[in-house]
Amino acid sequence: MERKSFLKAVALASIAPAVFLIACSDPGKKEAVGDKKQTYTCPMHPQIVQDKPGTCPICGMDLVPFDKSNKDASLTLGESQIKLANITTMAVGAGALANFRQLNGRLATDPENTTIIASRVPGRIEVLFVKETGIRVNKGQPLYKIYSEQLATLQQEYLLALAQAKQFPDDARFQQIEKAARQKLVLYDQGEAQINQLAQSGKTSPYVTYPAPASGIVSELTATEGQYVSEGGAVMRLEGYNQLWVEADVYPAEASLIRVGQSVKVVVSGWEKEPQNMTVRFINPSLQSGSQLLQVRGSIPNPDNRWQPGMQANILLPVKSKGNVLSLPVDAVIRDGKGAHVWIEKERGKFVPRMVKTGMEDFDSVEITEGLKEGEIVVITGAYLLYSEYILKKGADPMASMAGM
Structure with missing residues (x-):
């Protein structure tokens, strides 16, 4: 009898701690185990997932929270979000496409737009009004002033011929001499106004200022102030x-x-x-x-x-080129190592990603060979913002869920 009492006492002593622990445990702990754990991911690298805040080990960006239990592949945006993200759409249509x-x-x-500025008379460059390259000049703008003894001699000849022509107006020979002397000045790039002024003043001047014959940028200077140049010698080059x-x-x-x-x-x-x-x-x-x-x-x-x-x-x-193909603007198609996808607007403000296959492509458009039907509404601007928003909200690459499609 005493043996049975002893065994009962030992059994009760061994069970008592377990009962005490159960009684002292937090009654809400069981419920806490079933609670959802907050997870975090990198907006740029959705493969980085952890259960606490931190930074991305790849790019260093702060991790953002997301709900990994959300399996809905669509995104819903409000009107203000659509306008802020500049999201626009178009209906897919068939047309021609060239490669x-x-x-x-x-x-x-x-x-054809290059002008070589060459001296029309031999002489000394007295003044260069443009002294460096890269300067823009306009037509008619003074470029340089030259001292030419030969020009002064031709002016004197003209004044003599003009005086003889006036003294003997009926002598055709003197009239021809005056015209020939005037023509020499014209060949030396003397304008009508300059010749008339010479005739009125009766004074020669060995200095002549040459304007730009065309507008352009000074790309080369081949003469300097004080330098003597021959007739036809290059002074500068203008490029339009x-x-x-x-x-x-x-x-x-x-x-x-x-x-x-x-x-x-x-x-x-x-x-x-x-x-x-x-x-x-x-x-x-x-x-x-x-x-x-x-x-x-x-x-x-x-x-x-x-x-x-x-x-x-x-x-x-x-x-x-191909005719009657489905095509989209290049920016509407997002591509990575898993393939290519576009965003379809199912209803106003609701967007879903869809895997597509592409064909030939030109500078503006890309052919869609599989994945779209004519008339479907596709996002053509703002697709990358939808892609980023999906990663932020879902914590996963939208292409990952479509890879097996």
Whole structure:
């Protein structure tokens, strides 16, 4: 009997701590275990997920909270959000699409807009009104003043011939001599007003100021003040940049794709959103020295002199085209290593991503071969903002959920 009482006492003693622990435990702990844990991700790298705030180990950005249990693939935005993100849409339609081949090229000065300023008389450069390159001059602006003894001699000859012509107005020979002397001054770039002033004053002057015959940028100075120049000696060079040449290289095998008079697109580096139309004016019939390349050439306008000679420019040659294809603006398609997707507006303010397959592409548009139907509403601007918003709210790449589709 005593043995049974002893065993009961031992059993009660062993059970008592467990009962005490259960009684003292937090009754709400069981419920806390079932609570959802807050998770955080990087807006730029959705593969980074952790259960506490911090920074992204890849880019260093602060992690943002997201609800990983939310499986809804759509995004819903209000009217103000749509306007702020500049989200616009269009209905997908069928049309023609051309493909292009890119030719590497560059901008060059158009010789038709280049003016060589040369001295019309031999003499000494007394004053240079423009003393450095890169200065813009306008037509009629004084460029330099020259001292010319030969000009003074021709002026004196004219005054003598003029006096004889006035003294013997009926003598045709003196009239012809006066005209010949006047013509010499004209050939030395003396204007009508200057010759008339000489005739009225009767005084010769060895100095003559020459104006700019055209507007342009001073690209080279070949004379200095005090320097003697011969007749026809170069003083400076002006270049007009309101129109530029586009020179591009093409392999002989590609020469059949281009012809004189053909209209092509030109893309200047830094202005990819502003392609220019150009007509091919010249195709070099011989290969460039030391290479296996032909050169093609055309010209494009240069408004406000925004581009400079030497800048890179590419010519886009249309090589084939398709008709009746579904196409979208290039910016509407988001691409990464998993493929390409677009955003569809199911109803006003509700957007869902969709995987697509792309085909041929030109500078502005891309063909959609799979994933879209004609008439569907697709986001064409603001697609990348939707992509970022999806990552922020869902904590996942929208392409990940569509990879198996």
